Amino acid sequence: MGGTKIRCAVFGENGRMLSSYTIASRAYPEPDDNIENLIATLDRLISPYPVEHFRGIGIGLPGTVDNERGLVVYTPNLQWVNLPIAQRLKDKLGLPVSLIQDVAAAVWGEYQFGAGHGIDNLVCATIGTGIACGILINGRLYGGTNHTAGEIGHLHIADDDLVCGCGNAGCLEACASGLGLVKLFRKAVKDGGSTPLTTRMKAEDINAYAIFDAARGGDELCLSIIDQMARYLAKGLSHVATILAPELLLLSGGLSKESSLLVEPLKKYFYNYSYRSVRENVRIELASLGEDAPLVGAAFLHRADDYSKQYLSRRKMSTKNGGAKCQREDGHRT
Numbered sequence: 001m002g003g004t005k006i007r008c009a010v011f012g013e014n015g016r017m018l019s020s021y022t023i024a025s026r027a028y029p030e031p032d033d034n035i036e037n038l039i040a041t042l043d044r045l046i047s048p049y050p051v052e053h054f055r056g057i058g059i060g061l062p063g064t065v066d067n068e069r070g071l072v073v074y075t076p077n078l079q080w081v082n083l084p085i086a087q088r089l090k091d092k093l094g095l096p097v098s099l100i101q102d103v104a105a106a107v108w109g110e111y112q113f114g115a116g117h118g119i120d121n122l123v124c125a126t127i128g129t130g131i132a133c134g135i136l137i138n139g140r141l142y143g144g145t146n147h148t149a150g151e152i153g154h155l156h157i158a159d160d161d162l163v164c165g166c167g168n169a170g171c172l173e174a175c176a177s178g179l180g181l182v183k184l185f186r187k188a189v190k191d192g193g194s195t196p197l198t199t200r201m202k203a204e205d206i207n208a209y210a211i212f213d214a215a216r217g218g219d220e221l222c223l224s225i226i227d228q229m230a231r232y233l234a235k236g237l238s239h240v241a242t243i244l245a246p247e248l249l250l251l252s253g254g255l256s257k258e259s260s261l262l263v264e265p266l267k268k269y270f271y272n273y274s275y276r277s278v279r280e281n282v283r284i285e286l287a288s289l290g291e292d293a294p295l296v297g298a299a300f301l302h303r304a305d306d307y308s309k310q311y312l313s314r315r316k317m318s319t320k321n322g323g324a325k326c327q328r329e330d331g332h333r334t
């Protein structure tokens with residue numbers, strides 16, 4: 001689920017997407033409208049298959065969730081507060097429902113079927129409009145207290161007055177995300193920097209992609225602030241790597257595709273900033289599932305021990321209604 005769209009899909013046990021449908025979320029401003037629309041869409045996607053073939057429904061959300069209580073605690077984009085979404089879906093669709101933060105879903109998806117397949121100590125950092133990461137330690141998702149681990153966008157990284165959406169100044173997200181790059185740009189121009197971009201485009205239209213395009217054309221100011229962004233990101237990621245010592249650090253999100261301008265300099269600075277035994281043991285690579293990663297991860301939450309409570313309650317139900325089916329599902333579980 002995102003602030004503008006909700007992507008729904010049915011997956012086979014081998015990770016293949018069997019069907020999918022995308023609905024708008026902003027067009028339905030009230031939670032009830034969104035949920036009714038979501039239920040109707042899921043119902044359509046599920047209906048071609050026998051319901052007992054499903055292990056459950058997983059939902060990845062951009063915000064804080066409480067899976068044990070089935071609550072969306074808070075989503076800034078959708079403005080949902082303490083919404084008991086899991087029970088409502090379970091009542092209507094008859095399947096167990098698990099909730100997970102979207103970046104945690106993404107790292108789980110990459111672990112199951114993507115670039116991090118089988119890597120038990122794994123971090124997947126999303127660099128897009130905002131910055132956050134999903135964390136896997138010894139093959140288990142790590143959410144920390146209240147599932148807020150991985151909010152690396154709010155690492156204090158710069159002695160700067162760039163204000164973050166969280167209210168603090170100098171956060172990684174405030175100076176090295178897509179929005180952060182625009183803030184760096186505005187600051188550089190305000191401080192007297194000059195660039196043809198300000199005459200070519202209206203100030204409000206200049207976004208991260210326009211800045212990268214200008215840099216590709218040789219714009220000195222844009223090249224310099226992207227280099228600054230790469231240094232900030234490298235600093236933040238070196239802190240993450242020092243604390244967690246992952247084997248693999250995956251980069252995802254729209255800006256991770258900026259290889260020569262952003263990712264390669266980032267790797268160079270990361271090497272310079274990191275403790276020797278950390279940098280020699282961690283690889284930085286691109287995630288492979290793209291924007292499908294949270295969708296895949298949410299769909300395969302039944303494979304995550306931490307998220308198996310709802311699944312277990314369903315298995316008990318299956319035993320009552322047909323033990324053979326339950327055994328087959330158990331045998332399938334890896």
Ligand SMILES: [Zn+2]
Pocket residue numbers: 153154164165166167168171173
């Ligand atoms: Zn912040």
